Amino acid sequence: MELRSNEPTGPIEARWDKHRFDMKLVNPANRRKYQVIVVGTGLAGGAAAAALGEQGYHVKAFCYQDSPRRAHSIAAQGGINAAKNYQNDGDSVFRLFYDTVKGGDFRARESNVYRLAQVSVNIIDQCVAQGVPFAREYSGLLANRSFGGAQVSRTFYARGQTGQQLLLGAYQALERQIDAGTVKMFPRTEMLDLIVVDGVARGIVTRDMVTGKVQAHVADVVLLATGGYGNVFFLSTNAKGCNVTASWRAHRRGAFFANPCYTQIHPTCIPVSGAFQSKLTLMSESLRNDGRVWVPKRQEDCGKDPAQIPESERDYYLERIYPSFGNLVPRDIASRRAKNMCDQGMGVGPVVDGARRGVYLDFRDAIQRLGHKAVSERYGNLFDMYERITGESPYTHPMRIYPASHYTMGGLWVDYNLMSTIPGLFVGGEANFSDHGANRLGASALMQGLADGYFVLPYTVGNYLAQVKPGAVAEDHPEVKRVVAEVEERVSRLLSIGGTRSPDSFHRELGQLIWDKCGMSRTAEGLTEALQKIPELREQFWSDLRVTGGGEELNQTLEKAGRVADFFELAELLCRDALTREESCGGHFREEFATEEGEAKRDDEHFQHVAAWQWSGDPSKPNLHQEALSFEYVKPSARSYK
Amino acid sequence: MSTINLTLHVWRQSGPNDPGGFKDYQAKGISTHASFLEMLDVVNEELAARGEEPIAFDHDCREGICGMCGMVVNGRPHGPQVETTTCQLHMRQFKDGDEVWIEPWRARSFPVIKDLVVDRSAFDRIIAAGGYISARTGSPRDANEIPIPKEASDLAFEAAACIGCGACVAACPNASAALFTAAKLAHLSLLPQGEPEQQDRVRKMVSQMDAEGFGHCTNHFECMAACPKGISVDYIAKMNRDFLKAMITARTDLPKREKQ
Ligand SMILES: Cc1cc2nc3c(=O)[nH]c(=O)nc-3n(C[C@H](O)[C@H](O)[C@H](O)COP(=O)(O)OP(=O)(O)OC[C@H]3O[C@@H](n4cnc5c(N)ncnc54)[C@H](O)[C@@H]3O)c2cc1C
Numbered sequence: 031m032e033l034r035s036n037e038p039t040g041p042i043e044a045r046w047d048k049h050r051f052d053m054k055l056v057n058p059a060n061r062r063k064y065q066v067i068v069v070g071t072g073l074a075g076g077a078a079a080a081a082l083g084e085q086g087y088h089v090k091a092f093c094y095q096d097s098p099r100r101a102h103s104i105a106a107q108g109g110i111n112a113a114k115n116y117q118n119d120g121d122s123v124f125r126l127f128y129d130t131v132k133g134g135d136f137r138a139r140e141s142n143v144y145r146l147a148q149v150s151v152n153i154i155d156q157c158v159a160q161g162v163p164f165a166r167e168y169s170g171l172l173a174n175r176s177f178g179g180a181q182v183s184r185t186f187y188a189r190g191q192t193g194q195q196l197l198l199g200a201y202q203a204l205e206r207q208i209d210a211g212t213v214k215m216f217p218r219t220e221m222l223d224l225i226v227v228d229g230v231a232r233g234i235v236t237r238d239m240v241t242g243k244v245q246a247h248v249a250d251v252v253l254l255a256t257g258g259y260g261n262v263f264f265l266s267t268n269a270k271g272c273n274v275t276a277s278w279r280a281h282r283r284g285a286f287f288a289n290p291c292y293t294q295i296h297p298t299c300i301p302v303s304g305a306f307q308s309k310l311t312l313m314s315e316s317l318r319n320d321g322r323v324w325v326p327k328r329q330e331d332c333g334k335d336p337a338q339i340p341e342s343e344r345d346y347y348l349e350r351i352y353p354s355f356g357n358l359v360p361r362d363i364a365s366r367r368a369k370n371m372c373d374q375g376m377g378v379g380p381v382v383d384g385a386r387r388g389v390y391l392d393f394r395d396a397i398q399r400l401g402h403k404a405v406s407e408r409y410g411n412l413f414d415m416y417e418r419i420t421g422e423s424p425y426t427h428p429m430r431i432y433p434a435s436h437y438t439m440g441g442l443w444v445d446y447n448l449m450s451t452i453p454g455l456f457v458g459g460e461a462n463f464s465d466h467g468a469n470r471l472g473a474s475a476l477m478q479g480l481a482d483g484y485f486v487l488p489y490t491v492g493n494y495l496a497q498v499k500p501g502a503v504a505e506d507h508p509e510v511k512r513v514v515a516e517v518e519e520r521v522s523r524l525l526s527i528g529g530t531r532s533p534d535s536f537h538r539e540l541g542q543l544i545w546d547k548c549g550m551s552r553t554a555e556g557l558t559e560a561l562q563k564i565p566e567l568r569e570q571f572w573s574d575l576r577v578t579g580g581g582e583e584l585n586q587t588l589e590k591a592g593r594v595a596d597f598f599e600l601a602e603l604l605c606r607d608a609l610t611r612e613e614s615c616g617g618h619f620r621e622e623f624a625t626e627e628g629e630a631k632r633d634d635e636h637f638q639h640v641a642a643w644q645w646s647g648d649p650s651k652p653n654l655h656q657e658a659l660s661f662e663y664v665k666p667s668a669r670s671y672k
Numbered sequence: 673m674s675t676i677n678l679t680l681h682v683w684r685q686s687g688p689n690d691p692g693g694f695k696d697y698q699a700k701g702i703s704t705h706a707s708f709l710e711m712l713d714v715v716n717e718e719l720a721a722r723g724e725e726p727i728a729f730d731h732d733c734r735e736g737i738c739g740m741c742g743m744v745v746n747g748r749p750h751g752p753q754v755e756t757t758t759c760q761l762h763m764r765q766f767k768d769g770d771e772v773w774i775e776p777w778r779a780r781s782f783p784v785i786k787d788l789v790v791d792r793s794a795f796d797r798i799i800a801a802g803g804y805i806s807a808r809t810g811s812p813r814d815a816n817e818i819p820i821p822k823e824a825s826d827l828a829f830e831a832a833a834c835i836g837c838g839a840c841v842a843a844c845p846n847a848s849a850a851l852f853t854a855a856k857l858a859h860l861s862l863l864p865q866g867e868p869e870q871q872d873r874v875r876k877m878v879s880q881m882d883a884e885g886f887g888h889c890t891n892h893f894e895c896m897a898a899c900p901k902g903i904s905v906d907y908i909a910k911m912n913r914d915f916l917k918a919m920i921t922a923r924t925d926l927p928k929r930e931k932q
């Protein structure tokens with residue numbers, strides 16, 4: 031199968047406008063005849079469901095939490111980018127486009143990225159109109175900050191709670207449509223399969239998480255906006271419920287999965303403190319603006335009170351290795367260097383599992399330079415959060431940080447219209463692979479989620495619907511019944527294994543394996559080993575799992591079991607993709623493909639493509655397809671931060 | 673690493689029709705670095721190993737922002753630490769040998785689903801009644817065309833920080849949702865964009881709040897003490913003023929709202 035991106039041609043700045051004009055429209059009076067399904071009501075899905083409802087379509091929206099207001103988007107702290115150039119510091123749509131393509135290490139589609147930068151400005155207008163309380167200056171105008179090493183200040187923020195405020199905006203717009211009757215919301219409802227009839231997406235099968243009822247919902251189009259798969263590592267900064275099930279089930283029904291090996295590891299998270307650890311907490315990247323990263327020069331000092339280690343015995347390694355960017359090097363570099371230091375035995379903090387895994391992020395100098403008050407104004411709530419979790423105050427002790435799984439650039443393959451390889455199945459937000467290439471820039475995920483949800487999907491979904499007849503498949507269609515029966519069978523299989531181990535114990539073991547072999551740095555040897563171990567562990571899962579309780583009630587163990595089962599299959603694809611991509615780029619670092627100084631070495635000649643995997647029926651034998659990438663506007667160059 | 677042992681008394685209720693009751697569990701060798709929910713994870717793993725059903729509780733972000741977690745710990749919603757959600761409460765707040773009572777939110781409008789999990793959908797319906805600014809997607813004017821004084825915007829933000837967890841209702845002797853509703857009203861009415869719909873909004877949201885069966889606010893202010901985001905009861909006074917004004921000056925009646 032040939033992968034067609036369906037991007038328009040012509041000058042890049044005119045492509046989206048031209049495409050919008052070329053798209054077909056559904057007559058407003060006919061819209062209510064169409065049934066739209068939106069799975070996931072985070073920024074991407076919530077915005078899309080609200081916008082499509084407002085246009086007059088019949089929308090059913092689903093989420094696994096008890097309310098759409100709780101999607102994982104709520105946890106984003108730092109901010110959202112937009113090329114408004116309100117600061118007049120040289121920003122422009124083209125610069126945001128350029129930064130995103132380059133930051134993604136030349137592994138994203140130029141047309142998509144340009145459109146993202148273009149609509150970024152509309153997002154801010156939309157959110158302000160909805161009442162999102164962004165930070166403001168004393169003039170009453172919107173404030174901006176520079177984020178993640180960007181050279182311009184284009185990040186809009188609402189204290190440390192930007193994701194929360196944006197999501198509440200989308201949630202309120204969604205609730206408005208629910209009240210108007212255009213959207214019907216199904217909270218505490220999990221999508222467990224996709225219904226495909228004659229090659230076209232026609233609906234989903236869900237399980238009501240309170241009653242256990244398994245049910246089909248048919249529709250004319252299905253949108254997935256179910257977030258990323260970072261929880262494959264078990265420990266990550268994602269919410270506990272984040273999962274790959276919706277995407278994975280769609281993959282098994284024919285949607286290609288693109289670039290699974292592009293995972294982002296965030297450098298500033300609170301280190302693991304013991305075997306009970308259930309998740310990792312991100313400390314905003316903005317801390318690196320004023321904090322200095324260091325480890326002791328001598329291994330004997332690693333267990334000492336940091337205050338006792340004199341200046342001359344500290345290794346500010348980022349400042350040493352990258353004199354011009356210093357502590358502000360991109361996420362992947364900062365993460366890898368922290369790992370190297372700890373691998374060399376220079377880590378600090380308590381010994382967990384036989385090693386000290388942490389580096390200092392020190393505010394001593396910032397407090398001396400700016401004063402306690404100024405530091406507290408900038409970072410007060412982050413410091414409080416750190417202290418609540420660790421029991422130590424960053425005002426008096428340097429913070430300890432370590433990298434953690436945070437975001438996944440890979441996801442379901444989509445064309446320019448955000449449609450997957452299954453006609454009628456659209457994918458938005460973190461769940462698709464589209465805009466960030468091999469590495470995402472800070473404050474760009476919120477931007478992409480809302481761009482997809484408010485400004486892209488409402489057009490492209492309409493264009494698709496304009497070309498199909500409503501109500502083509504009914505709920506009693508034999509294929510619909512077959513998928514329902516398959517889901518029911520799978521649920522009862524999970525319940526009836528009768529082994530000894532909990533889903534969490536398998537998930538932890540899988541996560542540790544993937545983290546070791548396919549985390550911040552990867553080798554052919556390690557990946558090959560993982561590829562051998564995952565199927566073994568998966569077999570154990572299916573023979574030794576124990577799920578207590580029944581299927582017809584709220585059963586959180588059962589929910590976890592289903593998600594872990596899908597993570598097992600995804601994990602294998604993740605490692606296979608990482609093994610196949612014999613280069614280092616962005617978040618994907620292969621030790622064999624590095625410069626002498628240990629920096630990533632891309633191979634544009636052989637790998638300037640999207641790797642899109644097709645399910646073959648056997649999780650160990652997927653078929654690889656490639657979408658070649660070309661760069662007309664941003665010339666590929668080596669990323670250098672020295 | 674120091675560890676502690678605790679005796680837990682946990683509310684177990686298999687479903688809405690089960691009367692439910694406390695059951696005792698020993699939590700042994702709990703690290704003081706663990707969070708309260710991680711302590712429950714450890715207990716749950718042990719229950720599962722014995723083939724017993726784990727304790728059901730809601731949670732998601734475990735970062736104190738999604739508002740999904742919430743249980744009454746030793747009589748206090750979210751437990752002993754101020755301005756801290758259950759997921760952010762850490763075991764160093766407890767001592768070896770402590771007894772800990774763990775219950776679900778208790779309020780008529782939040783029926784128990786199972787164990788510590790309750791149904792808070794009434795909150796969504798209050799928002800659906802009017803907790804928004806009607807801004808059509810895709811056609812707003814430039815964001816900086818409406819300058820908003822920083823103080824107004826900061827104040828609106830403080831009200832908007834509500835995470836919708838329901839601790840305010842659980843803490844209130846009348847199970848009132850006044851703080852939740854007032855916070856959303858304040859967020860939207862303090863901004864110029866929210867002004868045009870302000871009168872209808874307060875009437876609709878208050879009417880939905882009443883229809884859902886929440887009690888009346890009689891100024892106990894337990895809600896503010898329990899709120900993990902420290903949202904001020906001043907917003908309740910503002911809501912009451914705005915509501916009265918709207919009732920007096922409104923030109924049209926609104927349809928009566930019902931519990932759905
Ligand atoms: C701690 C943290 C901080 C971050 N900070 C920033 C930041 O400052 N700036 C930035 O740009 N990005 C940030 N990000 C990234 C960003 O928050 C996410 O990428 C983005 O919010 C994802 O939005 P989404 O709409 O795609 O998915 P989500 O918000 O994850 O929503 C997923 C939705 O899908 C539903 N769902 C999932 N599976 C199923 C299923 N099987 N059935 C039914 N429903 C399902 C969920 O209920 C939910 O409604 C951060 C991420 C983390 C983890």
Ligand code: FES
Pocket residue numbers: 730731732733734735736737738739740741742757758759760
């Ligand atoms: S789990 Fe999200 S606030 Fe506690």
